[in-house]
Amino acid sequence: MARKKIAIVGIGESDFGTVPDKTVHELHAQAAVRALADAGMARDEIDGLFSCGHSDQLHVLQIAEYLGLQPRFLDSTLVGGSSWETFVEHAVLALAAGRCSAALLVYASTAKSDVARRYRSADAAFLPRGLNQYEVPFGPTLISKYAMVAQRHMYQYGTTSAQLAAIAVATRKNASRNPNAIMREPITVDDVLASRMIADPLHLLDCCLRTDGGGAIILTTAERARSLRRPPAWVIGAASAESHYSMAQMEDMTVSPCARSGPEAFAEAGIAHKDVDVIQIYDAFTIMALLTLEGLGFCAPGEGGPFVEDGKLAWDGALPANTDGGGLSSNHPGMRGIFLLIEAVRQLRGESTAQVPVAKIAVCSATGGFMSHTSTIVLAKD
Amino acid sequence: MNDWYLPMIDSESAPFWEAAREGRFLIMHCRACERAYFYPRRYCPRCWSDQTEWREASGRGTVHTYSIVRQNPAPPFDGWCPYAVVLVDLEEGVRVMANWDRSAPLDGLSCGAPVRIVFERITEELSLPRVRPLSTDG
Numbered sequence: 001m002a003r004k005k006i007a008i009v010g011i012g013e014s015d016f017g018t019v020p021d022k023t024v025h026e027l028h029a030q031a032a033v034r035a036l037a038d039a040g041m042a043r044d045e046i047d048g049l050f051s052c053g054h055s056d057q058l059h060v061l062q063i064a065e066y067l068g069l070q071p072r073f074l075d076s077t078l079v080g081g082s083s084w085e086t087f088v089e090h091a092v093l094a095l096a097a098g099r100c101s102a103a104l105l106v107y108a109s110t111a112k113s114d115v116a117r118r119y120r121s122a123d124a125a126f127l128p129r130g131l132n133q134y135e136v137p138f139g140p141t142l143i144s145k146y147a148m149v150a151q152r153h154m155y156q157y158g159t160t161s162a163q164l165a166a167i168a169v170a171t172r173k174n175a176s177r178n179p180n181a182i183m184r185e186p187i188t189v190d191d192v193l194a195s196r197m198i199a200d201p202l203h204l205l206d207c208c209l210r211t212d213g214g215g216a217i218i219l220t221t222a223e224r225a226r227s228l229r230r231p232p233a234w235v236i237g238a239a240s241a242e243s244h245y246s247m248a249q250m251e252d253m254t255v256s257p258c259a260r261s262g263p264e265a266f267a268e269a270g271i272a273h274k275d276v277d278v279i280q281i282y283d284a285f286t287i288m289a290l291l292t293l294e295g296l297g298f299c300a301p302g303e304g305g306p307f308v309e310d311g312k313l314a315w316d317g318a319l320p321a322n323t324d325g326g327g328l329s330s331n332h333p334g335m336r337g338i339f340l341l342i343e344a345v346r347q348l349r350g351e352s353t354a355q356v357p358v359a360k361i362a363v364c365s366a367t368g369g370f371m372s373h374t375s376t377i378v379l380a381k382d
Numbered sequence: 383m384n385d386w387y388l389p390m391i392d393s394e395s396a397p398f399w400e401a402a403r404e405g406r407f408l409i410m411h412c413r414a415c416e417r418a419y420f421y422p423r424r425y426c427p428r429c430w431s432d433q434t435e436w437r438e439a440s441g442r443g444t445v446h447t448y449s450i451v452r453q454n455p456a457p458p459f460d461g462w463c464p465y466a467v468v469l470v471d472l473e474e475g476v477r478v479m480a481n482w483d484r485s486a487p488l489d490g491l492s493c494g495a496p497v498r499i500v501f502e503r504i505t506e507e508l509s510l511p512r513v514r515p516l517s518t519d520g
Contacts, residue, residue, distance in 0.1 A: 122455045133389035134421040137510055138481045139451060139459035140467045147449035148469060155447070155493035200450040246421070248469055248477045253447055 007232030010039025016213025027108035027214040035216035048073040048100030050087035073100035080368025084337035085375030089238035108214025109333040144199035150287040163305035164286040165192035170313040175325025208327035215338040237269030237378030256295035258374035269378035280340035315354035323354040337366040348381040420476035441499040443472040483512040
């Protein structure tokens with residue numbers, strides 16, 4: 001992709017936290033309406049729709065119909081929380097090829113209220129058929145899958161629970177500046193270590209929140225972007241990588257697939273690590289963020305623990321990350337990838353509640369499934 | 383009913399679960415690329431050859447990693463907490479998931495520990511693999 005051809009021109013978040021009085025479809029619409037207003041575009045300009053959901057049948061058709069759109073380009077790739085970064089990669093290709101002229105990416109979930117309503121269980125249930133018959137019978141919760149990754153990392157590299165906790169502490173520091181973040185009270189490493197163990201070695205505060213909420217972004221071509229009121233966030237690099245579905249098939253349990261998607265996205269963008277001003281990395285669990293830092297090459301494999309220990313991921317640290325408070329402290333409605341993009345755009349616009357002094361290049365790297373899939377997006381301001 | 387979690391056996395998996403009922407752990411072997419793999423698939427996932435066959439594994443291996451689950455709202459697992467999910471590297475070079483045998487102490491569990499697979503009879507038709515320390519079973 002050539003530089004500065006396609007940009008994110010609108011962002012919107014729905015109400016999030018606990019939103020029992022709105023349907024999941026309504027939250028999609030609320031986020032889309034807000035993103036459209038932010039872009040200053042007309043609804044009829046939207047001719048590309050990118051959306052996926054946990055369980056709804058023919059999800060993207062439902063969302064198109066609910067929004068009253070009949071888009072000529074649809075994508076509903078479902079790879080977990082990284083789906084929205086993957087959608088950016090796909091939208092760039094579609095927009096550059098002229099298959100659509102304005103792409104709406106939208107997500108929403110009522111994950112929290114649905115548990116309270118008993119529409120779903122607290123741990124997403126998989127039926128033990130097909131590939132799942134070799135793992136589901138052993139009761140591996142989502143958290144325990146990431147805990148097994150953490151356990152192996154600790155065994156191989158001596159990574160400690162206190163080092164993982166440093167990620168949660170820095171993220172909470174960022175959240176404390178965001179009035180919309182759900183958890184804003186500062187915490188210490190000791191608080192994380194004293195929180196109850198959910199699946200060894202991951203404590204409660206190593207794990208993301210569960211909230212309701214949604215988000216939307218709009219991408220368009222340079223020509224249209226130049227005539228809009230908000231400063232464009234250019235997509236200058238995008239790449240994805242896949243690793244596995246079953247936990248037993250994850251070849252090296254200490255290496256994120258972003259060890260492939262990251263270098264590819266950086267190379268396409270023509271940037272080096274020193275050029276990156278702020279990162280948004282998916283943090284469903286502290287270990288997920290740690291593997292992402294190593295995979296992207298901000299530190300060497302196995303050195304993530306000592307790397308994060310000094311709190312450098314806080315907004316005023318050496319490598320500001322998840323400046324809205326991330327999934328660990330701001331919000332996490334199931335598949336959070338779209339919020340990484342929204343916060344990265346805020347940083348490039350200079351509008352984050354934990355704004356870094358200079359934000360010219362932002363990197364988003366999201367993880368989907370069970371350390372299964374990653375997409376890395378490099379964004380730049382003019 | 384709390385049997386929702388039991389494997390839904392299909393034509394590709396039937397030999398594996400039938401052997402499990404007899405206390406044998408089957409893996410697959412590709413005669414084209416001479417490599418073992420698990421879980422069972424008709425075509426070799428590395429070379430797509432159909433020259434694949436079942437072989438019995440020794441059942442011996444080492445713990446690659448594990449987690450002790452302390453919270454799972456889904457029955458019957460809610461009643462098992464704390465229980466351990468283990469990934470075992472079998473001697474034959476494949477990695478498999480199973481539970482730590484609930485009759486073995488959890489503190490015997492560590493990465494790299496030598497273990498063996500045993501089977502727990504669940505129903506008339508079905509046995510599930512469990513992981514035990516190698517030393518206590520000889």
